[in-house]
Amino acid sequence: MTLTSELTIDLDAIAANWRALDRLAGPAETAAVVKGDAYGLGAAAVAPVLSKAGARRFFVAQPGEGAALRAILGAGPEICVLAGFPVAGEARSEARQALPPTHSAPAGPPPHPEAALFAESDLVPVLNAPEQVAAWRAAGGGRHVLQLDTGMNRLGLEASELAALGLAADCALVMSHLACADLPGHPQTPAQLAAFRAMAAAHAVPLSLAATGGILLGEAYRFDLVRPGVGLYGGLPFEAAEPVVTLALPILQVRDVAPGETVGYGATWTATRPSRIATLSGGYADGLLRALSGRGRAWVGEVACPFAGRVSMDLIGLDVTEAPGARVGSMAEILGPRQGVDVLAEAAGTIGYEILTSLGARYVRRYRGG
Secondary structure (H helix, E strand, C coil): CCCCEEEEEEEEEHHHHHHHHEEEHHEECCCCCCCHHHCCCCCHHHHHHHHHHHCCCEEEEEEEHHHHHHHCCCCEEEEEEEECCCCCCCCCHCCCCCCCCCCCCCCCCCCHHHHHHHHCCEEEEEEHHHHHHHHHHHHHCCCEEEEEECCCCCECCCHHHHHHHCCCCEEEEEECCCCCCCCHHHHHHHHHHHHHHHHHHHCCCCCCCCCCHHHHCCCCHHCCCEEHHHHCCCCCCCCCCCCCCCEEEEEHHHHHHHECCEEEEHHHCCCCCCCCEEEEEHHHHCCHHHCCCCEEEEEECCEEEEEECCCCCCEEECCCCCCCCCCCCCEEEEEEEEEEEHHHHHCCCCCCHHHHHCCCCEEEEEECCC
């Protein structure tokens, strides 16, 4: 009898999803977003598979992630850091003053310790603000990506800032990010497309606007490079994605519960009939959100069984009255072909991204394929 929940990650499915998006996006180059430890699935296993599939440019969120990824991938693939280049001390109001389009920083030690990290790990910053541009130039500059704000109001240069700064010769890519690409018909999406075209039109550099959702919007959004993330890992809006994650929890105990008896903290679930309740080894410490209480379900064999009572830190009650195969030591499937991350996320009132990135460290992780 196992007491440990099992998380199985299909690396061949991840590679297949990348290839499918690459075919769809062509002739644009297809990068791979592996931030958040490859959306919680393990960059050490996932990134080499994506590299073998053909990805030559990777995006991470933070410099430390980039350094770790460089150690995994070795020399060759380009690694872009979405958070940009660190700035120390400058106020944004001061940094919004126009800067010369070329740097002339004197030789000497880098102004920030992270400058050495970028150099040693061969990382490419995505510069998001005038002060980041100034800091990068003061540190010696080099190959970089420039992000524009086309209406999301999160990261990126505004049109006036771009006009004041200009583009350096070592700008490898100009990019922006869509706020509503997964919401069909949302008016902000074509508005951002128009803003991106207007801001980038005068600059002869490769352009990138689309992540997974943008790829699916059509050729107009794909430009020269696309940056799929959640679609690689089996998540919406890429409905054609192959499922990547299977999660099965062992049954620790099965008990009979009489009508009127309750299950779990707060006594929020009351039996209305003679019931059988299985206790599963897993809970919100493993990324199975407390919001799934009374709303989640798991499969025992071919039977869908509802959660009974509150999800606790380590345990979940499951009503297995209709599942004769439920017994101590058998497994209940939480994620798999019958219930993907987005279905489970909907039950929790969240999104598939949060389910993926919350999957905990206590699972026995098994990688298949690759």
